[in-house]
Amino acid sequence: MQKIHIIGSVGSGKTTLARTLSAMLKVPHYELDNVVWKRCTTGDIRRTVDERDEYLNSIILTDAWIIEGVHYEWVTQSFQHADVIIFLDTDYAKRTYRIIKRFILQMAGLEKANYKPTFMMFRKMFKWNAYFENESKPEIVKILSQYPDKLIILKDTKEIEKYFKKMLSNGIV
Template identity: 30%
Template structure:
């Protein structure tokens, strides 16, 4: 486990998992939001993102959590040796986004881009969740299975599996 791509719907626990995995493995963590957004919450220019993303993906070790532009997402999946798909139920993801929003009214969520609005970010997460079934579906699962021949692929389907994977530093058997 040297190059790890962690992905899934908004509010699925990717950030929590990636932080725990980085701590357990010592691998450098690159939250995708920190590459996509400036400190004020605005998107960086695509060229700036592509350059930063390419440098990270071509390095020897990394954990990247998030989705980002589709071409970068597939570039990451190709380059990674470990893929972790957090595929929680939609109701759980909606709840986690709502919980982050409610907490964020009082305290900025850890890792949230400086200057970004938790309300706007949460609204974007809700809009993205509504669109997710067009991407996170059986076709994607079939494509993900094609990577299993030469990569470690984990699909986390429940909060219990997610918690177990986090607490065991990525050593849990989830599928």
């Protein structure tokens, strides 16, 4: 398993899982938000579609990667090249709790953010969470159904731990 795509809503645990797997497998991980946005000290700048796609392709063409994000409409090549696709289908209430917890930790300076943690961003995360549940998730499930041999759907931390313990014991990870 050298090419992993992790997809899920805000607060689903994508970044945490990507970081954990990255350290365990010694494989670099990439956040799709950072593919979309150039992070600048003066403020984020959205990449053009061509820049974004070129950046994603440059990642995909490497030997090993973990890509994570909620994006699904323009990442088909990542799904196609992935050895495994992990869909984190975390419970809506759990994601809501994590959004609140993350915001508090970021405002207290205890957790790093790629963006400025403002109340406006906090509100957006609730909207994104609801949109994911009601609109994006059915579309994602349909798209991912094209990859049954490499799709893994995990719903909570216990399932994630159980899956990776099994993979470790089988020598796959």
